[in-house]
Amino acid sequence: MTAEETTLLRHTLTQVAPLSDAAWNDVQPLFRGRMLAAGDYFAQAGEHPTELAFVVEGALRSFYRTDEGNEYNKTFFTRGTFVGALAGLIQNTETYINLQALEASRLLVTDYRTFTALYNRHHDLERIARRVIEIEWVKKEHRELRLVLCSAEERYVYFREEHPDLELRIPQYHIASYLGITPVALSRIRRRMVQDGPSERQQIPRTS
Amino acid sequence: MTAEETTLLRHTLTQVAPLSDAAWNDVQPLFRGRMLAAGDYFAQAGEHPTELAFVVEGALRSFYRTDEGNEYNKTFFTRGTFVGALAGLIQNTETYINLQALEASRLLVTDYRTFTALYNRHHDLERIARRVIEIEWVKKEHRELRLVLCSAEERYVYFREEHPDLELRIPQYHIASYLGITPVALSRIRRRMVQDGPSERQQIPRTS
């Protein structure tokens, strides 16, 4: 773990709510650096997840795989975000979500139970955790509204605004899966957009 | 506020995580009873929300209204649940969500800022808040998966399992809106189901 990496982690935590030096001194040694190659899994459906990570470099996706083997990309994770099989960690159950590196990625990894145990000693840390999950909840609400109220083309435009860097780094079928459509449909949409120009879209409140 | 009402509130909080008597003694006086008639609003889009409520009796819906006046029912709230324009409360901004009573409803209402200020004095209260929002996050994840991976018919079946009491109490167009379809489509689905019997459905992990 380089100084730059821990600084990014500390900075990210502090941005959410104040973090005391005492809490940080307990938090910092819990994390270990880890490299993932493209295609490597950080968590797999059916496993009981135990780890939480912070992305320093690279990109990951969380996805759900149906019984028939279809995949739905739920979220993309890039530099400065936390990644983990949250539902499994929170409920202390097996996860049904897969977490996979889309490219070579650098993570800071901690044991989730050990981390949350610190909440007892450091109230400020639990406050940060509360704020983080609240913010994530709001993001989920926005995503829900887009899924229901926006066309696939509108969702595609939003994706490009949300992840301007990602579009060129990952294959289009991953983007299609994130939008909840097939690669064929995304290709049609892209053609329509270059021919006719992007059409007007619903104003769904923005995250951040 | 009757004793039965405060008992339900305390019981609901305690189920999430331990609640000290000291914290409860500070929490309890913050809440005031309020009745809503069917159709009354607890929060309206464009307002800056300040209140959080606990449903003791009745039913409410949260919904988003598009620029064209179309409504999408995001959630139903019934006895024993918390209701509020969460995104607005959390981010201290105007809300884009409406909260409306679907039938005569009894709420216990508190000022959100006053309530969250208690987190400073009572760590256990902030823990409960963290757990509550975590659980809500998991519910949102499940809803997202259903929206993307399940057909309208499958979502309808899930709705009936999730709210077995509600189906008979509220008009079908509210259910259709919750499912993200039109009343016409729901009517078609209902006919298909009584004729052919409900079809097989995707196994999306259950909430609760």
Place this chain on the structure above:
DNA sequence: TGCTGTTCTTAACCTCGGTTAATGCGCCCT
């Protein structure tokens, strides 16, 4: 009793996205 408003149903037509399959393109390998 009839009028009115609300909700649900049904039918006819249309659109968007799914499905399947063929084609093309770039890239890696030997």
Place this chain on the structure above:
DNA sequence: AGGGCGCATTAACCGAGGTTAAGAACAGCA
């Protein structure tokens, strides 16, 4: 150079759900 592979595109067809509009059932009420 040639073969193979992964990915994007395109076309043809299909089906779920949207749209519009017309009835049916029912309740409230003068």
